[in-house]
Amino acid sequence: MLLDSLPHLDPVIRKEIDLKLSGIEREHAVRILFAVESGSRAWGFPSPDSDYDVRFVYVHEEGWYLSLTPGRDVIEQPVTEIWDINGWDIRKALNLLLKPNPVLVEWLSSPVHYRWSDAADQLVKLGRRTGDSTAYLHHYLRLGSQQKHLAEIAYAKTGVTHYKRLFYALRPAMAIRWIRTRPGIVPPMNFQKLCAGGGLTVGEKREIVRLLALKMKAEENALGPSVLILDSLIEAEFEWARKQASVLPAADLQAEAEMLFRAIVRGAVS
Structure with a gap:
């Protein structure tokens, strides 16, 4: 039997991560749809001095997406020996999911959740349907x-x-x-x-x-x-x-992703 795949996370650390995420929401006027651990702690083989790799996807208020000038679609915090925290805007995330993007699908399958929502569940469902692509x-x-x-x-x-x-x-x-x-x-x-x-x-x-x-x-x-x-x-x-040279086309989920994007931005899916 392999060792426990989910090491204990100190409640103090969880609380500190939550405070950092709340600070990001206030500073950037966004709502975080999900936040997860993405590094060795989620993979199941951390070292005692492993840092915390927190990844998240967020959404702005609807008016932010109506500007003539596209805004920055990532939020990055300074990387330290303990913290590596960054996230993607929902429009960026959905466009990447359609490619598909294995990194984002991994985030959505992380066993360590810091924030989660109904919108995250919808992203999981969409991401699973891109799995046929090589x-x-x-x-x-x-x-x-x-x-x-x-x-x-x-x-x-x-x-x-x-x-x-x-x-x-x-x-x-x-x-x-x-x-x-x-x-x-x-x-x-x-x-x-x-x-x-x-x-x-x-x-x-x-x-x-x-x-x-x-x-x-x-x-x-x-x-x-x-x-x-x-x-x-x-x-x-x-x-x-x-030896697997061929690349299968990803499923055409553009229309479905567009509908989900609008629903999330308008708050119909929270």
Whole structure:
């Protein structure tokens, strides 16, 4: 059995995040539709010193969208060692969802909610219907390959494995396996859920459990020997993904997204 996928979040931290989100709403005159954790704490393998990656989608008052000059469609807070907080305007979010945008779909599947609403539920339903596109496959291949490449460079220099980068490559590899074995179903964000449905061998599961326990006790820069069985798993899934050249068209959901956008802006869906 894999380790608990949802580490305890200190109520004090939750309250501080809520205060920060309320401050953003006041400062920018917006209403936050949902706010979630998007980093390693939501993925299921945080380190003790992991920061909080808070992502949100917001909506302005209706008049903001009627201006001749388009306003800025992102809100970004200064990044610190503890906080990484930013969000997208609902119009930007819906346009990205139609592409589709795997990052936004992951936000919507996060197991850690700081804010949620009926509008968020509608976005989840819309996002699920974009799951047939192989854009998800290419997203995870690109994401995982970058981390694998960085890990290989570091290993060549030091002879040890950076466990954070290993997990950052392993999660996309497991998402690719999910896509390969469950076509049409969007992969979950959480690593443990990916593994639970990933048909891991006894050896693979043993090493993952061992490294999860190590990473949750070690600092972000924990190093150690390479893990051949997991390196092989990652490369096998990436190699399969590279061979999938065709890209299926995303479902045509433009009209539905337009209706949802208007309903959210007008407050009919809150």
